[in-house]
Amino acid sequence: MEAISVFKLLGFFVIFTHLHLITGTVTYDRRSLIINGERRILISGSIHYPRSTPEMWEDLVIKAKNGGLDVIDTYVFWNVHEPSPGIYDFTGRYDIVRFIKTVARNGLYVNLRIGPYVCAEWNFGGFPVWLKYVPGISFRTDNEPFKAAMQGFTRKIVEMMKAENLFESQGGPIILSQIENEYGAQRKSYGAAGKAYINWAAKMAAELNTGVPWSMCKEVDAPDPVINTCNGFYCDTFTPNKPYKPAIWTEAWSGWFTEFGAPIEQRPVPDLAFAVARFVQKGGSFFNYYMYHGGTNFGRTSGGPFITTSYDYDAPIDEYGLIREPKYGHLTELHRAIKLCEPAFFSSDAIYIPLGQRQQAYVYEGNGNCAAFLSNFETEFAVRVLFRNRHYKLPPWSISILPDCKNVVFNTAKVVSQTSGMQMVRTGSRLKSWESHHEDISTLANGPSLSSFGLMEQINITRDTSDYLWYSTSINISPSETIIREGRKATLTVQSRGHGVHIFVNGRHLGSAYGSRETTRFTANAHVDLQGGTNIISLLSMAAGLPNVGTHFESRDTGILGPVSLGGLDQGTIDLSRGPWTYKVGLNGETMNLNSPHGTSFVDWSRVSFVNHHQQPLKWYKAYFDTPKGNEPLALDMKSMVRGQVWVNGQSIGRYWTKHAKGKCSPCKYPGAFRPGKCQTGCNVPTQRWYHVPRSWLNPRRNLLVLFEEVGGNISRISLVKRTQANVCSSTFEHHPTISNWQIESSGETSMLRDTKVRLQCGIGQSISEIKFASFGTPFGSCGSFQHGTCHAPNSLELIQKSCVGQESCEVMASNDYFAMDPCPNVLKRLLIEAVCSIKPN
Ligand SMILES: *[C@@H]1O[C@H](CO)[C@@H](O)[C@H](O)[C@H]1NC(C)=O
Numbered sequence: 001m002e003a004i005s006v007f008k009l010l011g012f013f014v015i016f017t018h019l020h021l022i023t024g025t026v027t028y029d030r031r032s033l034i035i036n037g038e039r040r041i042l043i044s045g046s047i048h049y050p051r052s053t054p055e056m057w058e059d060l061v062i063k064a065k066n067g068g069l070d071v072i073d074t075y076v077f078w079n080v081h082e083p084s085p086g087i088y089d090f091t092g093r094y095d096i097v098r099f100i101k102t103v104a105r106n107g108l109y110v111n112l113r114i115g116p117y118v119c120a121e122w123n124f125g126g127f128p129v130w131l132k133y134v135p136g137i138s139f140r141t142d143n144e145p146f147k148a149a150m151q152g153f154t155r156k157i158v159e160m161m162k163a164e165n166l167f168e169s170q171g172g173p174i175i176l177s178q179i180e181n182e183y184g185a186q187r188k189s190y191g192a193a194g195k196a197y198i199n200w201a202a203k204m205a206a207e208l209n210t211g212v213p214w215s216m217c218k219e220v221d222a223p224d225p226v227i228n229t230c231n232g233f234y235c236d237t238f239t240p241n242k243p244y245k246p247a248i249w250t251e252a253w254s255g256w257f258t259e260f261g262a263p264i265e266q267r268p269v270p271d272l273a274f275a276v277a278r279f280v281q282k283g284g285s286f287f288n289y290y291m292y293h294g295g296t297n298f299g300r301t302s303g304g305p306f307i308t309t310s311y312d313y314d315a316p317i318d319e320y321g322l323i324r325e326p327k328y329g330h331l332t333e334l335h336r337a338i339k340l341c342e343p344a345f346f347s348s349d350a351i352y353i354p355l356g357q358r359q360q361a362y363v364y365e366g367n368g369n370c371a372a373f374l375s376n377f378e379t380e381f382a383v384r385v386l387f388r389n390r391h392y393k394l395p396p397w398s399i400s401i402l403p404d405c406k407n408v409v410f411n412t413a414k415v416v417s418q419t420s421g422m423q424m425v426r427t428g429s430r431l432k433s434w435e436s437h438h439e440d441i442s443t444l445a446n447g448p449s450l451s452s453f454g455l456m457e458q459i460n461i462t463r464d465t466s467d468y469l470w471y472s473t474s475i476n477i478s479p480s481e482t483i484i485r486e487g488r489k490a491t492l493t494v495q496s497r498g499h500g501v502h503i504f505v506n507g508r509h510l511g512s513a514y515g516s517r518e519t520t521r522f523t524a525n526a527h528v529d530l531q532g533g534t535n536i537i538s539l540l541s542m543a544a545g546l547p548n549v550g551t552h553f554e555s556r557d558t559g560i561l562g563p564v565s566l567g568g569l570d571q572g573t574i575d576l577s578r579g580p581w582t583y584k585v586g587l588n589g590e591t592m593n594l595n596s597p598h599g600t601s602f603v604d605w606s607r608v609s610f611v612n613h614h615q616q617p618l619k620w621y622k623a624y625f626d627t628p629k630g631n632e633p634l635a636l637d638m639k640s641m642v643r644g645q646v647w648v649n650g651q652s653i654g655r656y657w658t659k660h661a662k663g664k665c666s667p668c669k670y671p672g673a674f675r676p677g678k679c680q681t682g683c684n685v686p687t688q689r690w691y692h693v694p695r696s697w698l699n700p701r702r703n704l705l706v707l708f709e710e711v712g713g714n715i716s717r718i719s720l721v722k723r724t725q726a727n728v729c730s731s732t733f734e735h736h737p738t739i740s741n742w743q744i745e746s747s748g749e750t751s752m753l754r755d756t757k758v759r760l761q762c763g764i765g766q767s768i769s770e771i772k773f774a775s776f777g778t779p780f781g782s783c784g785s786f787q788h789g790t791c792h793a794p795n796s797l798e799l800i801q802k803s804c805v806g807q808e809s810c811e812v813m814a815s816n817d818y819f820a821m822d823p824c825p826n827v828l829k830r831l832l833i834e835a836v837c838s839i840k841p842n
């Protein structure tokens with residue numbers, strides 16, 4: 001507020017000069033970012049460019065804009081941009097300049113979170129794996145080799161942005177950047193060196209002279225001029241480290257990430273809206289949904305280990321780029337309500353007025369504007385409060401927003417947006433000409449391979465060029481061993497640091513084992529039929545995404561580090577760990593690019609007979625399919641397979657794993673503090689069954705599908721599905737002339753935003769084919785299981801059918817006029833509708 005009072009004292013001329021001087025700059029004070037002299041409440045959403053395709057970007061940005069967003073936030077993913085030192089890739093999904101220009105073209109700003117550590121459930125937290133092998137390096141601390149590399153990449157990105165005039169100071173969209181990421185969580189373990197590193201990082205960034213502010217999230221000590229910001233499910237108690245910095249929330253978690261074997265975490269939108277309103281009511285002027293569109297971890301980009309290929313995140317726009325209701329719609333209304341408060345919001349500081357034990361008002365008033373936020377923190381019951389001589393009923397765990405200090409235009413708990421149920425339906429497109437190729441393991445002993453005495457760390461050898469590393473050794477067994485003579489089995493025990501292993505002895509697959517989400521370490525046991533003479537032990541160790549978080553996560557080991565032992569011999573158990581081992585990186589099929597259209601011709605494939613098809617590990621499959629008509633997003637249903645990777649026309653769809661989710665999927669009540677685990681869905685079914693196939697990767701005909709399956713499965717049941725809207729539900733209350741009700745709020749005042757219309761909207765290319773339920777009266781229940789109440793207008797269904805069936809969307813009124821009757825005078829009535837969406841008949 002310092003600057004503003006100076007303006008007031010010195011008058012118009014000074015303001016004019018000042019504005020002139022700051023044109024093309026972004027500054028800040030304790031209330032907000034100031035862009036070209038203007039203050040705005042900035043609403044932002046994370047969309048990570050490599051997690052969708054360039055062909056999807058524009059649509060995502062337009063949806064974000066229509067959802068009321070001002071800013072798109074993205075990390076910069078170092079490891080995809082610099083796959084080897086000095087070799088850069090900014091093409092296709094990695095074309096960050098094109099992404100930012102797409103945002104700019106649609107009139108939105110950008111928060112560029114360079115990091116270059118990004119965490120993000122992304123492989124190795126965004127660091128290139130080669131970085132680990134720079135001599136003398138230690139990540140994220142006061143270490144010269146690391147700092148040199150970090151500065152090099154940060155400067156590279158900044159120079160690239162400058163060359164394209166993308167900073168706001170150059171007339172571009174970037175208004176804020178981030179250096180480092182969530183360092184605070186690790187701060188203690190890095191000690192004084194950590195402090196020195198953070199000071200260095202801040203100075204290094206500031207010296208790049210971007211003309212826009214820098215931020216550090218979750219780093220209380222962020223040195224000036226860097227703004228420290230908050231990440232979390234709630235950030236209303238956050239205060240920046242200096243009184244002249246604004247409250248910025250860089251990650252308002254809209255959901256949570258998913259791990260193979262775990263259920264899907266959902267964050268109910270009334271709680272998310274409540275969290276955002278809590279932040280804004282206390283003066284927060286910039287918040288960002290992490291994620292607004294989560295997207296897909298294509299290829300081998302997911303971190304973890306064991307992060308799913310889907311990065312849906314329960315975001316307002318789903319993995320496939322479709323709007324998720326009611327999340328998207330409810331937040332859109334929240335944003336509109338917040339924007340109505342903007343003039344008042346910047347005309348004063350928040351005035352706090354307690355309204356009850358757990359009820360509060362925050363009021364902004366000045367220059368003839370007034371806005372108020374009324375909150376109720378009770379989790380069990382609604383509370384009636386008195387504010388400026390009016391009564392307001394606040395639902396539990398909610399905030400009502402009054403942009404004029406009188407009328408409630410929005411309450412965070414009252415979701416009136418349509419709810420949409422999505423479904424995956426089979427397309428007519430069949431996968432045909434299936435052929436298979438068995439990964440040849442007989443040649444393991446030959447070929448160029450590395451050997452050593454003792455076991456070696458996996459990533460050191462693979463440099464993450466493949467998920468796979470073969471560990472092989474041989475052991476001579478005397479024919480006079482008791483177990484050979486008696487035909488009994490020996491026991492092979494393999495201890496691994498992660499993430500999975502497939503055990504082969506003398507070419508036979510004896511079993512597979514995996515680490516868990518809790519610990520990547522595991523021990524695998526296999527019962528082995530040994531033969532007299534030489535026995536070959538071949539262990540295929542598998543990495544499933546490198547760690548992305550934790551103190552010095554880069555130094556965590558992967559692979560078989562032993563002990564590996566063989567028990568049941570006459571001499572007892574022998575330790576094979578220190579013996580001779582040979583290593584082979586990757587699969588033969590990978591070396592030959594079997595996944596790509598030209599690579600498939602290098603080997604012999606055999607026709608797959610579904611009848612005699614038996615499960616075999618380490619198998620490559622290929623098939624062809626034509627692209628289904630329409631523009632619904634497509635996916636592969638991989639439920640009948642076990643584990644592997646899948647490609648379409650040479651593009652990697654990602655890792656698949658049919659692992660059933662264990663968790664607690666009881667119904668969840670949103671009131672009360674949210675945490676992961678509170679609202680889980682999808683227990684006891686595969687965590688991920690569908691894998692997004694972007695339409696832009698397809699040709700109209702003969703698309704090549706290749707998959708590598710580690711364990712086995714039934715390929716004949718893989719299918720191509722499309723994502724469509726199954727049903728939509730919508731509800732609203734009537735405006736009742738006399739009944740004071742808390743659904744419409746504010747003593748029967750007409751609401752400014754909400755009307756009494758119910759709107760139903762089907763997905764692209766769909767229309768309403770059926771009305772499953774419609775009742776004007778006192779119906780109740782949730783979408784999919786609505787029920788009539790004691791009051792019901794008998795013509796409800798017929799009227800709604802007439803207005804809606806055959807339409808792409810329709811609007812009907814919840815009013816006595818529309819239904820030409822009042823089924824129950826003096827009762828507040830609502831209208832509930834469930835409609836079915838189907839592909840529009842041609
Ligand atoms: C990495 O591999 C090299 C040989 O390629 C070996 O000399 C070195 O000891 C290994 N380092 C680790 C940490 O395993």
Ligand SMILES: *[C@@H]1O[C@H](CO)[C@@H](O)[C@H](O)[C@H]1NC(C)=O
Binds near residue numbers: 614716717
């Ligand atoms: C694979 O699935 C097909 C179709 O459901 C079925 O007919 C066949 O028996 C299955 N094969 C195996 C080996 O389970």
